[in-house]
Amino acid sequence: MPSSILKPDDIDKIAAIGPFADMPREDVEVLIGAAKPRQFARHSLLFSQGDPADSFFVILEGKVKLFTATEDGDENVVSVFGEGRSFGEAAMFASGRFPVNAEVVEDACLVRIMGDHLFLHLSENKELAFRMLAVMARRHRQFQKDITDIKSKTPGQRLGGFILAQTDVKSGSVSTMLPFDKALIAARIGIKPESLSRALARLRDIGVDCQGRDVHIEDVQRLREFCEETEPHPSHR
Amino acid sequence: MPSSILKPDDIDKIAAIGPFADMPREDVEVLIGAAKPRQFARHSLLFSQGDPADSFFVILEGKVKLFTATEDGDENVVSVFGEGRSFGEAAMFASGRFPVNAEVVEDACLVRIMGDHLFLHLSENKELAFRMLAVMARRHRQFQKDITDIKSKTPGQRLGGFILAQTDVKSGSVSTMLPFDKALIAARIGIKPESLSRALARLRDIGVDCQGRDVHIEDVQRLREFCEETEPHPSHR
DNA sequence: GAAACACCTTAACGGCAGTCAGGGCCAATT
DNA sequence: AATTGGCCCTGACTGCCGTTAAGGTGTTTC
Numbered sequence: 385m386p387s388s389i390l391k392p393d394d395i396d397k398i399a400a401i402g403p404f405a406d407m408p409r410e411d412v413e414v415l416i417g418a419a420k421p422r423q424f425a426r427h428s429l430l431f432s433q434g435d436p437a438d439s440f441f442v443i444l445e446g447k448v449k450l451f452t453a454t455e456d457g458d459e460n461v462v463s464v465f466g467e468g469r470s471f472g473e474a475a476m477f478a479s480g481r482f483p484v485n486a487e488v489v490e491d492a493c494l495v496r497i498m499g500d501h502l503f504l505h506l507s508e509n510k511e512l513a514f515r516m517l518a519v520m521a522r523r524h525r526q527f528q529k530d531i532t533d534i535k536s537k538t539p540g541q542r543l544g545g546f547i548l549a550q551t552d553v554k555s556g557s558v559s560t561m562l563p564f565d566k567a568l569i570a571a572r573i574g575i576k577p578e579s580l581s582r583a584l585a586r587l588r589d590i591g592v593d594c595q596g597r598d599v600h601i602e603d604v605q606r607l608r609e610f611c612e613e614t615e616p617h618p619s620h621r
Numbered sequence: 622m623p624s625s626i627l628k629p630d631d632i633d634k635i636a637a638i639g640p641f642a643d644m645p646r647e648d649v650e651v652l653i654g655a656a657k658p659r660q661f662a663r664h665s666l667l668f669s670q671g672d673p674a675d676s677f678f679v680i681l682e683g684k685v686k687l688f689t690a691t692e693d694g695d696e697n698v699v700s701v702f703g704e705g706r707s708f709g710e711a712a713m714f715a716s717g718r719f720p721v722n723a724e725v726v727e728d729a730c731l732v733r734i735m736g737d738h739l740f741l742h743l744s745e746n747k748e749l750a751f752r753m754l755a756v757m758a759r760r761h762r763q764f765q766k767d768i769t770d771i772k773s774k775t776p777g778q779r780l781g782g783f784i785l786a787q788t789d790v791k792s793g794s795v796s797t798m799l800p801f802d803k804a805l806i807a808a809r810i811g812i813k814p815e816s817l818s819r820a821l822a823r824l825r826d827i828g829v830d831c832q833g834r835d836v837h838i839e840d841v842q843r844l845r846e847f848c849e850e851t852e853p854h855p856s857h858r
Numbered sequence: 859g860a861a862a863c864a865c866c867t868t869a870a871c872g873g874c875a876g877t878c879a880g881g882g883c884c885a886a887t888t
Numbered sequence: 889a890a891t892t893g894g895c896c897c898t899g900a901c902t903g904c905c906g907t908t909a910a911g912g913t914g915t916t917t918c
Contacts, residue, residue, distance in 0.1 A: 452769050454849070460769045477751070478758035483765055506750070513743070513750040514714070520757040521715035527764035528720055532689050532697045534771055535811040539905075566866070574772040579905055581867050596866095612691070776875075803896070816875055818897050833896095 394421060397444055398495065401468050405515065415505050415512075421495045430486040430494075437475035437482045439498045443467055446492025447564060450484045451571070461571040464489065464564065474520060476502075489564060534574050537612065540583045542573040544611035547592065547599055555605045562597040631658060634681055635732065638705050640752045652742050652749075658732045667723040667731075674712035674719045676735045680704055683729025684801060687721045688808070698808035701726065701801065711757060713739075726801055771811050774849065777820045779810040781848035784829065784836055792842045799834040 395412055398404055404412050421444055424430070430441065433452060441448070443465055450471060451461045462484055465471050475482045476499045506513050533542055546569060551560040562569060570580040584594050590610055591602030601607055632649055635641055641649050658681055661667070667678065670689060678685070680702055687708060688698045699721055702708050712719045713736045743750050770779055783806060788797040799806060807817040821831050827847055828839030838844055 452765075454773060458773065460773045462765050462768055474758040474761040476758075477754040478762055483762050507747050510744050510750075513747075513754070517714040517750070517753060517757065520754065520761065521711040521713075524711040524757065524761065524764070525715055525720050527761070527768065528689075528699050531699055531764065531767055531771070534768070536691060536695065536697045565864090576906060577866075578868085578907085582904085585867090802894090813876060814896075815877080815898085819874085822897085 394444055394495075397468065398442055401442055401470055411509070415502070416495060416497065417501050419495050419497055419501075421493050424488045424492045424494060426488055426491055428488040428492075430488065431472070431482050432485050433482060435482050437472065437480055437499070439496050440470060440472035440476060440502075441486075442470045442495045442497065444493040444495060446488060446494070447490040448486055448492060448494075449489045449568065450486050452484050459571060461568065464568065464572055466563065470519070473516065474523070477520075489568060539573065539575045539579055540586055541611045542575075543569075543580065543583045544587060544592070544607050545613055546573055547587075547601070548604070548607060548611065548613060550599070551601075551604075553604055554608070557600070557602050558604055559598065559600045562594075562599060565597075631681055631732075634705070635679060638679055638707055640707060640710070640749065640756050642752065648746070652739070653732065653734065654738050656732050656734055656738075658730050661725045661729045661731060663725055663728050665725040665729075667725065668709070668719050669722050670719060672719050674709065674717055674736070676733050677707060677709035677713060677739075678723075679707045679732045679734065681730040681732060683725060683731070684727040685723055685729060685731075686726050686805065687723050689721050696808060698805065701805065701809055703800065707756070710753065711760070714757075726805060776810065776812045776816055777823055778848045779812075780806075780817065780820045781824060781829070781844050782850055783810055784824075784838070785841070785844060785848065785850060787836070788838075788841075790841055791845070794837070794839050795841055796835065796837045799831075799836060802834075 395409060395416075398412055398416065404415070424446070430448065431437075445467055447464060447466045448471065449461050450463045450465070451459045453459055463471070471486065472482065506516070533545065537545070547560070547562075550563060551558050566580055567577045570577045573580075575583070584592075587594075587607075587610075590606055592607060593600045593602075632646060632653075635649055635653065641652070661683070667685065668674075682704055684701060684703045685708065686698050687700045687702070688696045690696055700708070708723065709719065743753070770782065774782070784797070784799075787800060788795050803817055804814045807814045810817075812820070821829070824831075824844075824847075827843055829844060830837045830839075
């Protein structure tokens with residue numbers, strides 16, 4: 385619970401994360417090096433736009449949002465990452481400065497991996513470079529999806545899609561939970577909290593009930609149709 | 622003018638492109654391998670969503686759009702790339718399938734680089750892996766900007782920003798040209814063509830005149846203010 | 859137990875994007 | 889000269905998001 389040394393359990397957790405997936409345990413340990421997991425309370429600012437990007441983070445626990453701030457105090461949430469995700473790698477390979485701010489939105493335990501350390505191992509370990517490329521490519525794909533969603537779907541459809549993403553169930557009825565508060569969800573899908581309330585009220589008509597963070601979907605299939613959550617290119621087999 | 626063998630001139634051009642930037646000329650030639658530049662007419666479909674991603678493209682000339690298609694026939698333009706840009710790398714490193722369609726929007730001359738060929742050289746050439754990572758990271762940054770723009774700016778501001786991006790001039794008055802037709806611009810910034818017309822009409826009030834593809838900006842600074850095109854974090858020195 | 863706060867909802871209103879429909883201009887075709 | 893098609897603009901209408909303002913509920917704090 386306090387900032388502490390890496391437990392074996394943590395190594396296993398890290399080994400399940402993007403760049404380290406399926407990596408031999410010894411390699412993971414070497415790569416992490418002297419990095420220790422640290423606790424961060426909610427609202428902790430991890431880095432700001434323009435800070436030198438000399439390291440990246442791995443989330444053992446908790447949630448972190450990446451966002452930009454406009455001069456008039458508005459926030460624009462680009463991503464929210466949870467347990468088992470990493471963030472901040474891209475900035476190290478590009479400009480060398482973070483293009484966004486990072487803030488803890490749920491008490492978190494993070495490992496910070498220094499860039500120079502990573503670069504050393506990148507040179508030695510071809511596999512690792514491929515892994516990093518794959519991580520970046522997957523993130524790339526996610527961004528493309530975010531962009532098409534925000535361009536082509538209504539806020540109600542985006543909200544529905546967000547809710548659907550919280551469960552694996554594809555038909556019938558199901559109960560699930562919102563992963564964080566509604567203000568953050570609103571920022572994530574690109575609308576104001578007031579609009580989210582109204583969108584939720586509209587979803588109620590198609591059998592989606594939301595009390596606090598608890599959501600009950602009467603007919604998942606119906607919601608999926610409303611959101612046009614179609615499988616990508618069913619024409620290809 | 623026909624599909625032909627690589628001219629020395631072309632090698633130079635490729636050497637100026639992302640993954641190959643500043644690479645020794647010999648290395649570029651090796652990497653390209655047997656790939657020959659090919660001509661593609663406007664409207665040529667280069668690949669579709671779901672196609673196996675076994676190669677990527679480099680643009681020697683012309684323009685290419687990446688887009689997704691919804692079942693009801695609508696198109697959603699993710700990116701438009703021009704001369705000197707590459708595209709399609711990410712899909713090779715991730716799912717192995719293209720998540721978008723690619724169509725030529727201005728007669729183009731392209732070099733297609735096969736993935737297995739690239740992978741071979743990636744293993745041998747550490748430098749190349751870093752370059753690829755940097756290319757992906759920069760693309761990553763661009764996506765983040767696109768997302769914040771579409772979430773936080775009005776269509777009019779996005780259009781203004783798009784126009785401003787066509788010139789280097791930062792103050793005074795300037796004339797420039799739209800790089801492609803207005804329907805594609807509308808799709809790129811995420812609005813309908815009708816809305817683009819109306820947005821242009823509104824821009825007229827702040828001194829932006831558009832005839833066909835010719836645009837004249839009376840006061841660049843004024844347009845920049847309208848678009849809130851502020852330099853990133855002026856607070857940092 | 860009252861006050862303060864975080865979180866969320868609702869209402870009223872103005873503005874504007876999407877939609878549908880129609881029309882103008884120009885170039886290529888016939 | 890007339891037709892076609894590509895490209896773009898305009899108008900009327902609807903719906904919904906942003907804004908502003910107010911209120912409601914539950915939890916923490918003193």
